[in-house]
Amino acid sequence: MWGSMLLALGTGLVIGLVFQSLRIPSPAPPFLGLLGLLGMFLGQNAVPWVKAWLSHHS
Template sequence: MKSWIVSLLVGVLAGGIYALLGVHSPAPPGIALLGLLGMLLGEQLVPALRRLLARQPLTLAWFRHECVPKISGAPQPERSDTPPH
């Protein structure tokens, strides 16, 4: 399915949830930013659950390497096993 269609459908779902909770749309900036943060964090639940189902550990190193760059938009940190420049 095209990503813009998925985005629209998820937006409609989010709008419905906002209406059920009584939050005005567009939400005030603070609430909107918290909602965006929640989406970024929620997006990382899938890889974490997949890792748990594969019986792999959830380590801080894994979280920093895989999740933090996606949440913060920062580049992935260099691997610790590579020699410094």
């Protein structure tokens, strides 16, 4: 999982550098959109944790 995340981050950094050097506006969503994506990621990862916690405490 960490390898995929580092690959995605590295790819994003390289693309950002290319876009900036060519003066192409970034198609990335605004900051609030990125916060929404973070919330989705955290929510998806919370479900297995909550299920395990509930099964352990019931």
